[in-house]
Amino acid sequence: MELEFDGRVWEWRGPAPYHFVSVPEDECEEIALTASAVTYGWGMIPVAVAIGETRWTTSLWPKDGGYVVPLKDAVRRAEAITLDDIVSVRLTIDV
Template sequence: MEFEFRGEVWFWRGPAPWHFVTVPDDECDAIRELAPAVTYGWGMIPVAARIGSSEWTTSLWPKDGGYIVPVKSWVRAAEGLEVGDEARVRLVVGGASPVE
């Protein structure tokens, strides 16, 4: 299943700092229905992701009853994204094929 949405890039400063975009509630509801068929444990959901022309595979992280998309540093650099910027994100749940 494929999803497209816009979200703000935010930074988590924890012991392993990372940047994320939060998946909107409606998309989280649909992903939760697919989760049992695609998760590989700990609630992680494999996806193929795209922001702009940058494509990568990753996993959605469960957070506060929803999901967040980790955004790698090379993606942020290639797309000129900073904390607080809005990004258009495309996801293919299952992550086996590139986002087209």
């Protein structure tokens, strides 16, 4: 399954601050159709992600009935991404 969407970068300020992009509702519905076949626990969904020229693997995190894409600092540096930027995200989920 391949999905593409734009989203705003936001920060979670917990004990370990992290940056995320929320997956839009329509795409979350598509992911939910295959989630049980690919999750490895706690609702985490393994994905390949691409933003700009940077590609990496991670897991979608469940949040408030949807999913969020975590952005590593190395990815944000490589693509010059800052808080509140709108980024184009490409996700690949192996089903």
